[in-house]
Amino acid sequence: RSKNGEEPTIQFLLEMVDILTNYVKKTFDRSTKVLDFHHPHQLLEGMEGFNLELSDQPESLEQILVDCRDTLKYGVRTGHPRFFNQLSSGLDIIGLAGEWLTSTANTNMFTYEIAPVFVLMEQLTLKKMREMIGWPDGEGDGIFSPGGAISNMYSVMIARYKYFPEVKTKGMSAAPRLVLFTSEHSHYSIKKAGAALGFGTENVILLSTDERGRVIPADLEAKIIDAKQKGYVPLFVNATAGSTVYGAFDPINEIADICEKYNLWLHVDGAWGGGLLMSRKHRHKLNGTYIKLCRANSVTWNPHKMMGVPLQCSAILVREKGILAGCNSMCAGYLFQPDKQYDVTYDTGDKAIQCGRHVDIFKFWLMWKAKGTIGFEQHIDKCLDLSQYLYNKIKNREGYEMVAPKIKAMMMESGTTMVGYQPQGNKVNFFRMVVSNPAATQSDIDFLIDEIERMARDL
């Protein structure tokens, strides 16, 4: 009930839809800014009457619609063709429609009882993903989780459960000093998992990389031997398929050989690069005559990154069936009653570290239906073509080593395009170009290059 006793109605929803569809149309219009930048204090002071404060009394529905327009106005258009700032970008219309349906259904993934269709969709989709990874008949296990960091955390938990199941009941003191290995270029979530799960960040050993950001297998083996000599127990190796900054692919096969030799869990973080499995032309980076992703014990794969599925959509996939529930089940009687009238093996709650779990599957399932595997393939191929185009354009172009952080600030304030920047190792901050936005074309790449140069000249 809003001010004057107004009850929001279907009419209200339709007015909201009008605001949203206008926003969508403008998002794809290159004459629209990517963002209209303001500092926190400016927004907090209330831009043109946009009041963020909450109060005891209701607002009118009319004002609610104004608030919604303002929320979009001062936000960032992550679907704009010139938005390259994050690994996730784009605004897929089918995916968006899927999200709208998901929020209308407003249910929870923990049991078949409460989400029969979504639970089955998740099961079928995970199987399809495992088939692409190359595990026989798509067998294994998996779950959609709230993002790649949590998916990676799952992989560490499952590895620990596989080799030291007693840690579940007795804690880390029941295990020797365990160490994890990951690239110095890998995502920080492996380290975060090490801290959270009780390993400690000092026991997350960073591996050296070559000039293209790939793990050097000999360094892994040397560090395993060194850890063993110190009396530690190597447990887990993370190989990255598509690193966060360089987009590098660690040599999976050489790493898998070492993992087999020393009996370690091999996880592949394909949060970014997993999407390449959809492309017959590019999947060889993960799966080919030589490289075999199926040698991994677990894989993280975020359809919300390169595949353009709306946020959030991340899967952890595991080769061994049953181990996910073994690791995480607590037998909560109030949710998972064995005397239910349906086959309760479809309930997923025992596998998750969450209880309630958001429905992340439907938008992805719907996009897959609408595009087919070949549609995702076309998108991936186009992204890699655009990357190549960018590389060719700047490789002989002058001035690209001298860009300063100040250009990033100018870019945000002008709002015409957005690209991430960050340091890596001993390098200064540099622009990290991400191509995953389905709306981007060669002209947007041209625009970006020109814009960076224009801003550099104005410094």
Added chain:
Amino acid sequence: RSKNGEEPTIQFLLEMVDILTNYVKKTFDRSTKVLDFHHPHQLLEGMEGFNLELSDQPESLEQILVDCRDTLKYGVRTGHPRFFNQLSSGLDIIGLAGEWLTSTANTNMFTYEIAPVFVLMEQLTLKKMREMIGWPDGEGDGIFSPGGAISNMYSVMIARYKYFPEVKTKGMSAAPRLVLFTSEHSHYSIKKAGAALGFGTENVILLSTDERGRVIPADLEAKIIDAKQKGYVPLFVNATAGSTVYGAFDPINEIADICEKYNLWLHVDGAWGGGLLMSRKHRHKLNGTYIKLCRANSVTWNPHKMMGVPLQCSAILVREKGILAGCNSMCAGYLFQPDKQYDVTYDTGDKAIQCGRHVDIFKFWLMWKAKGTIGFEQHIDKCLDLSQYLYNKIKNREGYEMVAPKIKAMMMESGTTMVGYQPQGNKVNFFRMVVSNPAATQSDIDFLIDEIERMARDL
């Protein structure tokens, strides 16, 4: 691109909206079933042509719309006035509109750069919640997380960081044997956190409860003393405000006294009961002249439960400022550059165990704007009135101890109403009545009672 090269357009979105608004209308219509139950194998075989399988080739947009209708048809109407099955229920129109906007904006909570408005809304809303908890000036910290289980996991992590910060770098072996305390009636997520974070479930000590499901303080103190005598180190106590099955409120003040005496972290899991803070009439169960929720070090509060906010919306709130980032930051250079042109203290990524984080704040903020605090209060008061009404109706009614699990199966198959059932301790499975659905009225309570009796007669 779909079959025949169709590109989904705004028109497609509008057709989807038509499907969704029809669904919403029917959800509130009591002559509509709550669910149309089918077994997993029936749905997998393809009900009336509803094919869940994914394929290489795209489907037509027309077929996509049919798939969406079918998805809703075979799902569960969690917003139906006679849906009482879960702690989260209802379909708030403003909240739904908020979710639609959120998915249209399709951004990520990790930095102010990428979600300026949402980051500020989160900050203001968390402060407001902390004010209601009673921490001076609403100071402290907090974050929205993917559900109550993860919020509770945060509380354990933060407690460990507070007392044994070296665990972050050195792992659990740097700490003595730590023990956690929680009620035998508490949510299983505390035990799950114990397993995941490396404490071990054996070190999660369950506390006895009285006849109404409340922790017995003397039992807590006895178990603390016992643990210390064994050489273990008590770290953390979870008190529940609104337990999962009984809806019981643990005696916060007596527990807080014990925590102070033994220098333990006090967490209050108010995932369910936190909503009572919105009601002047009922908040005394958490905050009053005698009970002081502000004595807690951390609080979990899920607006997606009693307050009817769409899934998911859960907050972990912490009294001590800065400790959340201290516990979780890994200094990921590629996201959180100190040379950004804006005040980077607004970036939230360092506080989270996630990297990407879904925008869970907007729908809640928008509902708060539209209802005002008094709107939430009215909803809470109505829910508690309905509970009282139900209690009065059945307390002297015969036959309510003999209900058999079979009624639950009949109920799902008839699809007319939905209520959870589960065991607790040595009790057999019983119906757990949840009143949080804003659409429910006294007539729906009457219907439920009659329906249970009707089904019992048919057994």
